[in-house]
Amino acid sequence: MTNYATGARAMQSTYLWTAFITLVTKEVRRFLRIWVQTLVPPVITIALYFIIFGNLIGSRIGQMGGYSYMEFIVPGLIMMSVINNAYANVVSSFFSQKFQKSIEELLVSPVPNQIILLGFVTGGVARGLCVGVIASLISLLFSGVHMHNILITVLVILLASVVFSLGGFINAIFARNFDDISIVPTFILQPLIYLGGVFYSVESLPAFAQTISHFNPIFYMINAFRYGILGVSDVDIVLAMSLLILLTVVMFAVALRLLYTGKGLRS
Amino acid sequence: MTPAISIRDLHKTYANGHRALKGISLEVQQGDFFALLGANGAGKSTTIGIIATLVRKTSGSVEVFGQNVETHVYETKLNLGIVPQEINFHQFEKVFDICVTQAGYYGLPAKLARERAEKYLHQLGLWEKHNQQARVLSGGMKRRLLIARALVHEPRLLILDEPTAGVDIELRRSTWDFLQEINRAGTTIILTTHYLEEAESLCRNIAMIDKGEIVVNTSMKQLLQTLHQELFVLDLCAPLAAVPVLSGFPVTLIDETTLEVAVEKGQDLNEVFAQLSARDIHVKSMRNKSNRLEQLFVSLLKKPSQGK
Numbered sequence: 394m395t396n397y398a399t400g401a402r403a404m405q406s407t408y409l410w411t412a413f414i415t416l417v418t419k420e421v422r423r424f425l426r427i428w429v430q431t432l433v434p435p436v437i438t439i440a441l442y443f444i445i446f447g448n449l450i451g452s453r454i455g456q457m458g459g460y461s462y463m464e465f466i467v468p469g470l471i472m473m474s475v476i477n478n479a480y481a482n483v484v485s486s487f488f489s490q491k492f493q494k495s496i497e498e499l500l501v502s503p504v505p506n507q508i509i510l511l512g513f514v515t516g517g518v519a520r521g522l523c524v525g526v527i528a529s530l531i532s533l534l535f536s537g538v539h540m541h542n543i544l545i546t547v548l549v550i551l552l553a554s555v556v557f558s559l560g561g562f563i564n565a566i567f568a569r570n571f572d573d574i575s576i577v578p579t580f581i582l583q584p585l586i587y588l589g590g591v592f593y594s595v596e597s598l599p600a601f602a603q604t605i606s607h608f609n610p611i612f613y614m615i616n617a618f619r620y621g622i623l624g625v626s627d628v629d630i631v632l633a634m635s636l637l638i639l640l641t642v643v644m645f646a647v648a649l650r651l652l653y654t655g656k657g658l659r660s
Numbered sequence: 661m662t663p664a665i666s667i668r669d670l671h672k673t674y675a676n677g678h679r680a681l682k683g684i685s686l687e688v689q690q691g692d693f694f695a696l697l698g699a700n701g702a703g704k705s706t707t708i709g710i711i712a713t714l715v716r717k718t719s720g721s722v723e724v725f726g727q728n729v730e731t732h733v734y735e736t737k738l739n740l741g742i743v744p745q746e747i748n749f750h751q752f753e754k755v756f757d758i759c760v761t762q763a764g765y766y767g768l769p770a771k772l773a774r775e776r777a778e779k780y781l782h783q784l785g786l787w788e789k790h791n792q793q794a795r796v797l798s799g800g801m802k803r804r805l806l807i808a809r810a811l812v813h814e815p816r817l818l819i820l821d822e823p824t825a826g827v828d829i830e831l832r833r834s835t836w837d838f839l840q841e842i843n844r845a846g847t848t849i850i851l852t853t854h855y856l857e858e859a860e861s862l863c864r865n866i867a868m869i870d871k872g873e874i875v876v877n878t879s880m881k882q883l884l885q886t887l888h889q890e891l892f893v894l895d896l897c898a899p900l901a902a903v904p905v906l907s908g909f910p911v912t913l914i915d916e917t918t919l920e921v922a923v924e925k926g927q928d929l930n931e932v933f934a935q936l937s938a939r940d941i942h943v944k945s946m947r948n949k950s951n952r953l954e955q956l957f958v959s960l961l962k963k964p965s966q967g968k
Contacts (some may be wrong), residue, residue: 412764412765412766412767414764414877416764418761439661442858453917485733493748493750493751495749497712497714497748497879498761498762498809499765501713501737503737503739503765505734659713659716660716
């Protein structure tokens with residue numbers, strides 16, 4: 394394992410900050426440069442969700458959790474956009490740099506692994522939040538403004554985007570080809586999101602399905618976010634927040650460990 | 661003086677069992693222009709990879725300016741610039757951004773990073789392209805961009821892994837001039853190349869690596885002195901009907917106006933001209949049949965396999 398301890402001590406905080414800002418700037422510049430691929434599709438997707446599920450179908454469903462169906466699905470749809478984009482940003486950026494070997498320019502530099510990880514995760518969070526803000530603005534065209542608890546709302550959206558940026562990072566480390574970076578989003582992430590209560594309350598499910606839903610981490614994220622915006626949730630908010638923080642810590646530790654071992658990066 | 665790089669008993673065995681390095685030891689002094697030569701797969705890039713921490717060693721040690729690359733990561737990497745064999749920058753990034761970003765990774769503040777990027781892009785003739793995406797550059801320009809990127813933090817040791825591969829002769833020679841200039845200014849340079857005339861004209865010291873082992877490690881001058889025979893090709897002013905016999909010098913007639921003469925170490929080349937003049941044979945021009953270092957390279961790397 395590469396020992397950064399001595400070097401890291403010698404580094405001044407200004408150096409670390411410069412390296413971090415450089416990496417974040419590069420990541421943000423990347424997704425802004427290809428905005429047609431990164432920012433436009435989620436906007437179109439979410440607008441279609443609002444029109445079809447919220448307006449056309451939602452009007453026949455009636456109320457859910459004390460709110461109109463449109464209002465009920467807004468937090469879940471925003472969370473879905475944030476999760477997907479945070480994940481997609483890191484997995485595609487890191488893997489393409491690994492594939493092109495341009496990641497070597499970072500690996501030969503003195504930037505410590507912690508900063509590399511933080512830089513990519515911040516890039517993912519930035520894109521996730523960027524899309525989240527756009528999705529929120531679009532939702533205003535279809536639904537009224539609600540904000541039950543701004544602190545919970547901001548904290549949940551931040552932690553969720555960090556968790557899925559870390560997920561994208563871990564996926565990219567293990568990926569050997571471009572197929573490998575689409576398998577997890579298609580076969581794991583999407584089912585978990587759709588079954589995590591974006592479009593329904595788990596109370597409407599049979600008992601066994603409700604139990605299964607509690608093993609889905611995205612279920613807690615969506616409900617915690619919904620609590621922050623609407624004040625309604627299918628789970629205890631303290632439990633949801635605790636799980637989210639635990640997941641963040643565990644995934645950060647796993648991703649950092651993989652970087653230190655050089656998995657998929659150093660031969 | 662502390663060596664710029666000190667490699668001791670370096671071993672590398674890859675996961676597939678391939679032993680790329682079998683205990684190489686090497687020292688490169690500060691200020692040197694050093695050639696690390698070897699055939700494809702000999703272990704040059706693995707050695708560079710270990711120095712750059714892109715490849716993990718199996719055993720042994722590497723020190724850069726007296727500091728271990730594993731225990732003093734920050735200090736050693738600040739002193740090190742790597743020009744890789746493969747083009748490895750992001751093709752869709754702008755030329756200027758590639759250099760500025762790299763400078764940022766080494767902690768240079770934004771203003772200084774931009775100044776350095778501009779300085780080295782100017783010096784390497786890339787400034788006109790600074791606002792274009794790297795993918796539009798020609799092959800030679802991409803190689804020069806790799807050099808500019810490696811220099812933005814002004815390392816004391818620059819390692820170039822085949823920096824002129826596929827580059828046209830004009831661009832190659834201007835790259836040589838640039839490298840000689842920064843070497844004169846104090847940067848230690850380690851060069852791997854398959855163009856042996858490049859190594860011969862640039863480098864003062866040399867190591868040859870074969871199948872993961874160092875087979876030669878000496879000064880260029882001493883190495884060239886070990887060459888026992890040189891072959892010269894003479895272009896004649898007038899055609900010859902038969903091969904002239906020169907006392908002490910084996911001669912081959914390549915065609916009616918071209919002779920090949922073998923000159924042993926210690927023999928006087930003037931004697932060849934004297935004997936030719938005596939036979940009324942006049943020489944228009946003369947050149948080495950092959951690069952001297954190339955002759956040695958081929959003979960040295962043949963030896964082990966011949967012995968087996």
